[in-house]
Amino acid sequence: MARPPRRRGSGEEIRGALSRLRSGEIDSLYLLHGPETFLRDEIVGEIRRAVLGDEGSDFNHDLFTWGETPARDIAAAAQTLPFMGGRRLIEVRGLGQVADHDAGILSPLIDDPPPGAVVVFTAERADMRRSFFKKLAGAGAALKLEPPPERELPKWAQSQAEGLGFTLTHEAAVLLTEWIEPSLGRIRSELEKLAAYLGPEKTAGVEDVRNLVGRSRAEAMYKLGDMLAEGRAERALALVGDLSETDGGPQFLVGFLRNQIRRWTIARAAERKGIRQKELAEMLGVPPFVAGRIQQQAGKASPRFLRNLYGKLLAVDRRVKRSGGNAAALRAIELFVIEMNRDSTGFNRQNQNRVSGRPPAWARG
Numbered sequence: 462m463a464r465p466p467r468r469r470g471s472g473e474e475i476r477g478a479l480s481r482l483r484s485g486e487i488d489s490l491y492l493l494h495g496p497e498t499f500l501r502d503e504i505v506g507e508i509r510r511a512v513l514g515d516e517g518s519d520f521n522h523d524l525f526t527w528g529e530t531p532a533r534d535i536a537a538a539a540q541t542l543p544f545m546g547g548r549r550l551i552e553v554r555g556l557g558q559v560a561d562h563d564a565g566i567l568s569p570l571i572d573d574p575p576p577g578a579v580v581v582f583t584a585e586r587a588d589m590r591r592s593f594f595k596k597l598a599g600a601g602a603a604l605k606l607e608p609p610p611e612r613e614l615p616k617w618a619q620s621q622a623e624g625l626g627f628t629l630t631h632e633a634a635v636l637l638t639e640w641i642e643p644s645l646g647r648i649r650s651e652l653e654k655l656a657a658y659l660g661p662e663k664t665a666g667v668e669d670v671r672n673l674v675g676r677s678r679a680e681a682m683y684k685l686g687d688m689l690a691e692g693r694a695e696r697a698l699a700l701v702g703d704l705s706e707t708d709g710g711p712q713f714l715v716g717f718l719r720n721q722i723r724r725w726t727i728a729r730a731a732e733r734k735g736i737r738q739k740e741l742a743e744m745l746g747v748p749p750f751v752a753g754r755i756q757q758q759a760g761k762a763s764p765r766f767l768r769n770l771y772g773k774l775l776a777v778d779r780r781v782k783r784s785g786g787n788a789a790a791l792r793a794i795e796l797f798v799i800e801m802n803r804d805s806t807g808f809n810r811q812n813q814n815r816v817s818g819r820p821p822a823w824a825r826g
Contacts, residue, residue, distance in 0.1 A: 475606070476620060479507055488601055490601025491580070491581040491582065492601055493505070494585070494603070494604075495585070495607045500606040512550040513547075520544035522550050523552070526554050527556045528557065532563035548579055549579070551578060556584040556587065564592075568596070571600045587605075612746050615631060615634035616634070618638055621648070621649055622655070625653065627664065630667070633669065633670045636667055636671070637651060637674060639747055639748070655670070683754065686721050692802050694799060710790070711793075711794055712782075712790070715774065719778070724745055725758060725767055727744060729764060730764070741755075758808075765806075766806050766808075774797065
């Protein structure tokens with residue numbers, strides 16, 4: 462009888478799957494689906510090491526691309542006896558729609574997996590409402606691979622650091638994930654720099670992160686938050702233009718703005734409840750100095766203003782995703798900044814120099 466599938470793909474379950482593989486516990490079937498390619502590659506790499514050993518074995522390893530290889534060839538490879546004992550690894554990349562004919566060919570692999578084979582299916586999208594995917598998830602280890610929530614990134618970074626042979630303190634992990642865009646690949650790259658810098662069995666603290674990890678973009682983001690809260694529209698627009706040309710482009714900017722509004726909202730609620738800066742830092746998952754800066758930015762903005770701001774940003778997000786290029790996406794974000802500045806019900810600016818909201822260069826012709 463099929464066992465219950467592991468299908469959520471939360472950070473804890475992914476860490477559990479990696480731990481089982483590293484201890485030699487291997488499933489016969491895997492379904493790895495979702496957009497997070499770094500996690501996919503990490504898990505597939507551990508499966509390869511667990512099945513084929515550190516040196517690998519071309520004789521016992523077949524790699525297929527769905528749509529280019531007939532289903533019967535995949536089934537035949539799985540049924541082939543391993544060379545010189547051990548197990549065979551069959552990887553099927555890019556699994557998409559599965560026609561009834563192909564599902565019928567592959568179903569025996571699911572109903573009765575060959576004892577000498579490990580079959581790994583990877584897919585960017587898997588429609589779990591379809592009977593084939595339901596059946597596959599019920600018979601094997603199914604993980605949905607999505608970027609972890611922001612609050613889980615520090616813990617993920619610490620786990621990665623441990624695998625690289627050094628210890629990352631919680632405070633350093635929070636600062637690192639605050640400074641680097643929420644990309645697992647980018648965070649891993651910075652951790653590898655830290656590992657090379659420190660050497661094995663060392664501990665990386667806040668100062669190590671400050672000294673080694675690039676901070677110019679993070680500081681620019683902090684400055685953008687200040688400018689938006691203070692109503693310095695012209696300077697904010699110039700900085701938006703600069704940031705839109707970095708990795709991630711306008712979509713990254715929308716993510717930053719969404720996160721910024723969420724933090725302002727939490728900071729205002731914390732102030733009304735008398736929550737101190739240290740507690741707020743824990744709630745936001747940021748260092749105390751960042752929490753203080755967010756509190757200062759939030760000023761006296763009303764919850765209603767922040768809710769309306771978030772709703773407008775969702776509309777901007779839709780326009781950015783539908784836009785045909787960075788230029789149109791950037792215009793949508795710039796208009797959002799101008800509207801934010803013109804809203805007199807927003808941030809407390811009685812003692813600040815209001816900026817007229819002069820249109821950006823593209824709007825001035």
